[in-house]
Amino acid sequence: MPTAETTATRPAPLTRDDIPGWFFRLDRAAFGHLLAAQTTAGATGDILELGSYLGRSAVLLGDHLQTGERLTVCDLFDSEAGDADNAAEMAMSYRKTLTRSAFEANYLAFHGELPEIVQAPTSVLADGRIPAGSCRFVHVDASHLYEHVAGDIAVTRAALADNGVVALDDYRSEHTPGVSAAVWEAVFTGGLRPVLLTPMKFYGTWGDAAAVRQVLLARDWRAEGYTVDDDTIAGEPVLRLNYQxxxxxxxxxxxxxxxxxxxxxxxxxxxxxxxxxxxxxxxxPVPAS
Ligand SMILES: C[S@@+](CC[C@H](N)C(=O)[O-])C[C@H]1O[C@@H](n2cnc3c(N)ncnc32)[C@H](O)[C@@H]1O
Known part of the structure; x- marks a missing residue:
């Protein structure tokens, strides 16, 4: 458990960069671009995040909520994990710093009200509490264990609206082979269509991948200091963005x-x-999530 000192003495964040986490400039830009484009196109829907840690990515998701839309975040925070492997992952990476109240304080430093918070293993979301087809964007960034991520992807698929977008974290990190396995399984056997790869995240849709691609290509990423590459995976075009x-x-x-x-x-x-x-x-810039 975090000590009173680690949680209570941390000052309120003044900027989003003051919130510890693993959500960096390129993915912030990609999330912001995709969410803003959905809003501009009149695509409404809820936003879901599995794995929020101290709120670094949740705060940005909250920026894009339109009237009537809901952000739901699901995280164990200071609760026990459901199995030994997940408990080990939590102990190694998050326990020293993570509490629900620290997440809430960080979120409230930038937004007037909290999102819907589910403090539990993400597997509870398989009970259908997220209405089918209700979400326009889902960020999956919780457990790195294959079985959990495969479950998170199944929840995501049910939750996403027709042309909704999913961002899957750590799809290619050396220390997260289970995430890679679950992501590529979803592509090759589950109909998930890749649209964008960054060093940290895989972006895909079960809907119109070409439309999402057009949205991404509408921005001059190179002028902002990124590289843009075009790849093909099993006949499907996919963009790659990276830092120049x-x-x-x-x-x-x-x-x-x-x-x-x-x-x-x-x-x-x-x-x-x-x-x-x-x-x-x-x-x-920081140790792997
Ligand atoms: C990599 S961090 C999330 C980082 C955050 N999205 C950001 O960008 O800063 C992973 C989070 O997943 C949570 N987590 C791990 N296993 C989980 C599980 N089975 N169910 C729910 N949350 C879990 C951890 O508590 C941790 O807060």
Whole structure:
């Protein structure tokens, strides 16, 4: 359980970046773009998030709610997990910092009222409490275990309206093979159509993938510092967005000096980190979620 100190002494966030979490610039832009385009096109519907942690992504989802729409978030927060593997995941990544009240305080720093909160394993949503076809956007970012993610995708499929969009986190991280398995299973056996891949998230729809693609292509991502690539997966076109990597600069004297002065272990570690970042061409500034 989080200590009183970790939860009670954290100051209220002044900006969205003050909320700890794993929701970065590119996916923030993609969520905002897709949600705003739905609103512009007159597509109404609820928004659902499975896995909210301290609210970093939920706050953005809340920005896009229109009159009559509802945001539901589902997270264990400080409740026990339903099985040992999930409990281990919670202990390793979230227990020290996560409470429901911390989520609520963060959310209320940016919005007048809380979303609908389901404090429970996401598997409870299979009971049909989210009306079928009611959602225009679902963010799946909870457990990383295959069985759980497959269940979350089934809940999502039932919840999404015809042309609704799902964003699935950690579909390709080294430490989350179960998420990858569930996501690609949904594509190859469940009719989920990929539309966009970012370093962190897979975006897809069971509806009109070409229409979602047109919406994405309407924005000049390159001008905003992103790379845009076109791929095909089993005959289906899919966009890839990533962060542009700045051209390599001559190593400055101060940087060389710093590397020289660091103790050898730190220097090796620093070089390893820099190399990994270069090789991956992916930006993930904090430990994996
Ligand atoms: C990666 S964090 C979510 C990050 C958040 N969306 C963000 O962008 O900052 C994963 C969250 O899923 C929750 N979680 C893990 N397993 C869960 C389960 N079986 N049911 C509900 N929530 C779960 C954890 O409590 C944690 O808050």
């Amino acid at each position: 990597v700045k051209a390599p600069v001559q190593q400055s004297t101060s940087r060389r000096l710093a590397l020289d002065l660091l103790p050898p272990v730190a220097t090796r570690a620093t070089r390893r980190v820099l190399r990994t970042l270069r090789e991956r061409r992916a930006v993930r």
